[in-house]
Amino acid sequence: MSKINELFNGKIHAINVGIEFFKDDIIKQNANASHLDWKPPGGGKPELINALDRLENTAVADKIAGANKLAVERIINSQPMLVGFDQAINVVPGMTKTTILHAGPPITWDKMCGAMKGAVTGAIVFEGLAKDIEEAEQVAASGAITFSPCHEHNCVGSMAGVTSASMFMHVVKNKTYGNVAYTNLSEQMAKILRMGANDESVIARLNWMRDVLGPMLRDAMKIAGEIDLRLMLAQALHMGDECHNRNNAGTSLLIQALTPYILETDFTKEQKREVFDFVASSDYFSGPTWMAMCKCALDAAHGIENSTIVTTMARNGVEFGIRVSGMAGNTWFTGPAQKVVGPMFAGYKPEDSGLDIGDSAITETYGIGGFAMAAAPAIVALVGGTVEEAIGFSTTMKEITTAENPNVTIPLLDFQGVATGIDIRQVIQTGILPIINTAIAHKDAGIGMIGAGITYPPMVAFEKALLAVTETIS
C-alpha cells in the first residue's frame, strides 16, 4: 500500500505548526494533534536561515552529524577523576607569579566589572604584589599583571574566577582521554574574593586556605589516589542536587570520601577540625569540584573538526562567551552578559545586581545545573520557579541538545539522562537558549554575593558562532 493510502486508512496524528486552533479542531474530530512551540528559525533573520540551510545540505549535515556524535561520545565517556590538589603555580599551564586568571572570555582591566575588579585587587594583595587595595588597583592598571581567561589554561573559575599563583587548585584528570582540568577551592560564605569582596577577612581566609586547607587536601589525595567524580555526580543528582546551585548531597559525598584520608594526614587535630568546620559551613564546598569535572569532560570534546557542539559557556560580568568544538583553540563568540533574575538576600534590590558572571555555566554546558533542574526540586524556589517549571526546563533543553547522558540521570524524569551536547544549530533553529542557574554578585567591588537566580546567554553569541561555523564547514 502506498504511503498516501496508508494515511487514508490509518489514524491521523498531525503535527501542527502555526495557527493553534487548527490543532484544537483536529482533536475535536477525535484525531491526534501535537502543536509545536514554534518560533521563526534564527529569529527570522535571513542570513541565519541561509546558514541553517547551508548546514542542512546532505553532505555537510552528514559531516556535522559524524563530528557531533564523536564530540558527544567524548563528553559522555569522559571519566574525570579527582587526582590531587596543588598550587596553581605548580600545575596550571602558563601560570606565572604575576598572572591572574579570570572567568569568561578575554577582558582587559579597564573593562572589568566591579566584582571582578574587587577580586583582582584582592588577589594582588593576597599574592603580596601590593600592600593594599588602593595600590593593587595601580598594579592592575600598570600592565604588570598578565590577565587571561581561566578557560585558556584548562581551568574554570567560579564567579569572578580570579585565580592566582599560590591558590590551591583541584586537579581533575580525564581517565578516558588523559586531559587535565583545574579549578580553585570554594571560599564558602558570601563575602568572598570570587564575589568581589576583598577586605582583611577575605585575605585572611585565602591565607588559611593556602596554608592549611589546601595542603591538607593535597596530602589527603596523595593517600587517596583518585576519586571518581562522574560517579559521585550521578549519585548527587539522585540525591536532589543539580550541582550548580544545590550542592548539599555532592558536598556530603565528597567530604565523606575525603575524610578517612584527611584523618591520615600529618596536620593537628585542631587544624583538621577547622577544615571540617569550614566544609560544613557551606554546602557549596563541592561546587567548584563539579565545574572542574565538567570542564575536564568538555575539553575532551573541544577541537573536533566540523562539530557544532558547544564546549564552553562562560561570562566575565561584561560579556558572555561561548566556544564551539569545531572552532579549535580559543575562538570566542561573545555577546553582552545578561541580568540574573531570582531571589535576593535581605537588604538588596535587583538594581544592586551585577550582570551574569563566572565559568560555572560549564555545568550547564555539560548538562547539569539549570539543565538538570528537575533533579533538584528542593531549590526551585531559589531559582524562582515551580517544580513543574523545573521539569519543563530539563525537558526543553532536549530541544537544543544532541543526546542524553546515560551516566547522569534524573529520577523525576523516569531516569532519563541529562540533556547533553548543546548544538548551536538547534539553538538558532528553535530560538531556545540554554538555561543557567547561577549566583548574583553585587555590581560594586568589595561586597560579595547578594542572591541567586536564573539567566540565559545572549542569542547573538550563538548567531555569531553559527555564521562562523557555516563559513568553516560548508
Next chain:
Amino acid sequence: MSTKVVIKQSTYFDSVSLMSLSTKANQIEGVEQAVIAMGTDMNKEVLKNVGLLTPELEAAKTSDLMIVVKAATVELCESALIAIEELFKKKGGSKSATEIKYSTIDSAVASIPEANLAVISVNGAFAAREARKALENDLHVMLFSDNVSIEEEIALKQFAHEKGLLMMGPDCGTAIIGNVALCFGNAVRKGSIGIVGASGTGSQEVSVRIHDFGGGITQLIGTGGRDLSEQVGGIMMLDGIKALEEDEATKVIVLISKPPAPSVQEKVLAQVKNSKKPVVVYFIGGDEAAVVQAGGHFAKTSKEAAIKAVVLAGANEDELNKRALNWPLIEEVRAKLTPEQKYVRGLFCGGTLCDEAMYLAMEKYEDVYSNIQKKADYKLKNIHESKAHTYLDMGDDDFTNGKPHPMIDPSSRIARFLEEAKDPSVGVILMDFILGFGSHEDPVGVMLPAIIEAKDQAAKEGRHLEILGYVLGTDLDTPNFDEQVKKLMDAGVTIASSSTNAGLLAREFVAKGE
C-alpha cells in the same frame, strides 16, 4: 543452561531503579534468571546464593554495574541481553500529565513515531522550510501558508512525489483526510466520493452539497490554487487521482479547479481517461467537450458536480431533492426592484464561490466586473469602487494584503457592504457565510447590524434592497447552520440553498423585461 555476564565499569544506578529493571528483565521471554545490580559485596552475596557468582563478577567494583542472565541457550541469553539494553533506554516518552512541548518537527517526530501529517500555517517566508522538514521526516503535508514562491512549491511537490507523500498546498485551505477536516472544512458524512480540489471553497461547497444530497466523502485532497498552472504541472492533482484510484472506499472521483493551463488539463484528462472509476470534472467555466471526450462526467456548476457524483455513487436521481430554482420568488423580487436597480454586487469570503457566481452572471451579462476577472477589460482597476455588476473576492491578496482574511476579520466586508447598500443602481447584494472548522464563530451575527441598518436606510429612501445570503455549511457544522440561516431570514435576507443557486438567483433578480 547458559549464563552471560556483562559488567559496565563505573556506571551508577540507584538500587531501587535496578531492582525494578531486574524485575522487568526476569519477565523477558526465555529468561531463567536475571540480575542487574551494582557490584557491591551485598549484591555479590546475593549472586553467590543463587549460584550465579563468577570470578568475573567477583572482581567487579562497587562502582560497576553487573548484568547477569541465565537462560536455556546461549542464543536466548544474548537476545535477553539485547532486551535488557532496551530496558535501560526505554525511559523517556512516558505519558505524564504535563504536555511535552516540541519546538521542531524533527524533535516532535522523534518522540511521536505515529505522527503522519504536518499541518503548516506559519508565515510564508518560513513555510517551505518547515514543509521540507516534514517531508524529510516522512510526514504528509497540508501547507496552509501562502506567499510561498512557485519555485519552492515545485521543489516541495517533486520531493513529495518522489517520496510518495501528499503535498497539499501551499495556499491549501481545505482537506478532509480519513474523515478529519483540516484547517477550513465542513463536517460531512463518510461515504464513497473522493475529491481532489485546487479551489478551497469550491471543494468545501461540493463536499457540503454531496452531504446535502445524502452522499458522503472518503477523502478530500487539496492541492493549492497553483497546482494546475503550467509551471507546477498538476503534480498533486495527478498523485491525488492516483491515490483515490487505489483507495478501495472511493467509488467516484470529483475534480475541482479553476480552468487549468491547457497542457496540464491535457495531462489530467489523460489520467481521467485511464481511470477505472467514474470521474466528475468541475473546472469552473471549463470546456465540456474535452472532458466528455476523455470519458469524464462534465459538471458546469458545483451543484451539478455534487448531483452527478452522488448519482454515480448509486443514489437514485429521481428521488433527489435537487433544490430547483425558485421562479415565483424571482418574479416577486423582480417586481420589487425599480428599473434603475439593475446591478448585482457580490461580496465574497470564498474565492470559488465568487468565481462561480461571476461565471453564471457572465452567461447573461457583458458588464461583469471583478478583482479576479480573467477578461482584462472587466478587471476592476480600482478595487474599492464597484462598476455595473461587481463580484469581489475579498479574501484575495488585493484585499487582505497583510490584513486577516474576511472570514476571520469581517470589518472590511462590513464597510464595503454599507457602501454598496447606498448605491441606487444596486438591485441585489449577494454575500456568503462560511461555517465549519476554522470559520468565524458567528459569521452571520457580525454582519447582522450592518444588514439591518442598510435595510432601514433603503426603506427610508423608498427603495427595496434585496440581500441574498448563502450559508455554506452542513447540519453537523459549528456554528449551527439552522440558527445562522434563521438570523438572516429574520433580518429579511433571502437565502440561497447552494453556491450555484446563489449565483443564479442574483443574476435573475436583476433581469429586466423577462
